[in-house]
Amino acid sequence: MTYERVLEMYERMHEELTRESYLLGAGLKDKPEYDRILERYSALSDLRTATDLIKEKLNLHEDAPDEVREAYDRVIFTVLELYLSRRTVSLSQRMQAYEMSAKVRVDGEEIPYRMLPLMLQRERDRERRRRMYEATAPIIAELTRMKLEVYRLSLQHVRKDFGYPNLYEYHAARKMENLRRYASHMGDFLRETEKEYRELASHFFGRILGLGWGEVEAYDAPYLLSGFAYDVSLKGSDVDILKETLRRGGVSLDSLENLKIDDEVRPKKSPRAFCAPIRIPDEVIVVVKPSGAFSDVSTLFHEMGHGLHFAFTDRSLSVVDRYMGRVGTSEIFSFNLQYITDSPLWLEAFAEGWDEDFVAFRRFVYMYYRRRYAAKVLYETDLLARDDWEDVGPKMYERLLSEATGIHHHPSRYFVDMDWGFYSVDYSQAWEVEAALRKFLSEEFGRDWFFKAEAYDYLRGLWSLGVKYPPLKLAAKLWGDRRP
Numbered sequence: 001m002t003y004e005r006v007l008e009m010y011e012r013m014h015e016e017l018t019r020e021s022y023l024l025g026a027g028l029k030d031k032p033e034y035d036r037i038l039e040r041y042s043a044l045s046d047l048r049t050a051t052d053l054i055k056e057k058l059n060l061h062e063d064a065p066d067e068v069r070e071a072y073d074r075v076i077f078t079v080l081e082l083y084l085s086r087r088t089v090s091l092s093q094r095m096q097a098y099e100m101s102a103k104v105r106v107d108g109e110e111i112p113y114r115m116l117p118l119m120l121q122r123e124r125d126r127e128r129r130r131r132m133y134e135a136t137a138p139i140i141a142e143l144t145r146m147k148l149e150v151y152r153l154s155l156q157h158v159r160k161d162f163g164y165p166n167l168y169e170y171h172a173a174r175k176m177e178n179l180r181r182y183a184s185h186m187g188d189f190l191r192e193t194e195k196e197y198r199e200l201a202s203h204f205f206g207r208i209l210g211l212g213w214g215e216v217e218a219y220d221a222p223y224l225l226s227g228f229a230y231d232v233s234l235k236g237s238d239v240d241i242l243k244e245t246l247r248r249g250g251v252s253l254d255s256l257e258n259l260k261i262d263d264e265v266r267p268k269k270s271p272r273a274f275c276a277p278i279r280i281p282d283e284v285i286v287v288v289k290p291s292g293a294f295s296d297v298s299t300l301f302h303e304m305g306h307g308l309h310f311a312f313t314d315r316s317l318s319v320v321d322r323y324m325g326r327v328g329t330s331e332i333f334s335f336n337l338q339y340i341t342d343s344p345l346w347l348e349a350f351a352e353g354w355d356e357d358f359v360a361f362r363r364f365v366y367m368y369y370r371r372r373y374a375a376k377v378l379y380e381t382d383l384l385a386r387d388d389w390e391d392v393g394p395k396m397y398e399r400l401l402s403e404a405t406g407i408h409h410h411p412s413r414y415f416v417d418m419d420w421g422f423y424s425v426d427y428s429q430a431w432e433v434e435a436a437l438r439k440f441l442s443e444e445f446g447r448d449w450f451f452k453a454e455a456y457d458y459l460r461g462l463w464s465l466g467v468k469y470p471p472l473k474l475a476a477k478l479w480g481d482r483r484p
């Protein structure tokens with residue numbers, strides 16, 4: 001199969017897969033059928049296709065620019081990822097189905113496993129939080145077993161069919177970056193932010209939970225981080241406030257034909273907001289289930305950041321630069337929109353009942369996630385370079401994540417708390433670049449940049465680049481060594 005043909009087919013398959021995930025998440029469909037879609041496009045996940053592409057790349061004219069060669073590599077790795085997905089899709093679907101239907105018994109009451117994170121967020125009674133968390137132990141054990149099976153099977157193929165010794169080497173090659181060097185950079189980040197974080201965290205552990213550093217358990221985290229301890233309310237619905245924020249910046253969501261918000265109430269809708277870029281840039285949907293919590297508006301802004309990025313992606317870019325980039329590139333723009341809601345100037349306009357302590361609390365939440373993911377980068381680069389995961393994983397996970405966050409991370413979660421393909425690296429790089437972008441926007445357009453049309457003109461220019469540049473390359477391109 002030729003390069004051009006692969007791109008053409010990929011665009012159609014992406015549309016079908018993303019539409020499927022939209023329908024499932026929006027509560028419009030019950031049973032996932034990703035396997036059938038992958039089957040229909042089986043040529044894309046065929047190793048012969050990868051071989052064809054490698055041959056075609058070798059036959060490129062010697063003057064072919066690096067960009068062209070890199071585009072080939074991205075397409076080749078996309079085929080390899082699809083090859084792995086197809087080999088593990090039945091296992092993954094079984095795991096997903098189990099997770100969706102699993103139930104726990106807490107104090108004589110039956111609760112769907114999927115609802116527990118939301119319930120933990122609102123639960124003020126610490127003992128009950130502990131019982132809820134502990135009741136999930138058998139489900140976590142089963143999910144760990146299934147996930148280990150998916151990873152084992154993937155590792156076998158990565159070794160036998162692709163020739164990489166372990167998952168670390170495979171993903172590092174796929175991301176075209178030295179992930180170990182990045183992990184060491186994350187180690188520096190943890191050391192540099194230790195003092196600030198420890199002070200912030202100790203304050204909020206005490207204020208919200210009445211506990212000290214070293215006393216907080218994983219089951220306290222959802223309640224601690226949700227902000228339910230604060231009585232902050234919004235002066236309107238999440239969606240109206242989002243639209244009004246962007247309207248002040250000259251972006252009218254209602255007039256964007258290609259970007260829709262699905263905020264209809266459906267019983268089976270996913271409790272978490274998400275963005276479905278079905279056809280980039282022509283059909284992008286942001287799905288929300290309004291619930292009234294402050295953290296929801298932050299999530300909605302996050303997903304709309306993805307939405308705007310994809311909806312403003314330049315249509316004339318190649319399939320590679322619209323679809324086959326690093327996930328971290330889009331996360332820069334989702335974080336950028338999300339953190340608008342942490343700004344005092346924004347809170348002044350749209351929220352009530354907040355104070356300086358609340359602003360510091362949001363800073364704490366931000367630093368918590370950055371440090372948690374920095375520790376995950378360290379953990380995953382070490383763990384996935386080996387294959388004795390069950391032996392070393394639990395202790396390493398517990399130590400690294402607990403030390404970085406001050407919250408005890410239970411060793412039993414060492415495998416379920418991990419996303420395929422070093423998502424942790426992409427998140428961390430996106431945070432790093434977003435911090436620089438936000439600083440640049442404030443310096444250039446003022447601290448209330450999010451209400452200024454010129455700021456969005458600038459952002460539109462960045463969104464239009466699609467996923468052409470990985471996060472760190474985008475930063476280098478924008479600011480060189482003089483990063484803000």
Ligand SMILES: [Zn+2]
Pocket residue numbers: 302306331334
């Ligand atoms: Zn995101």
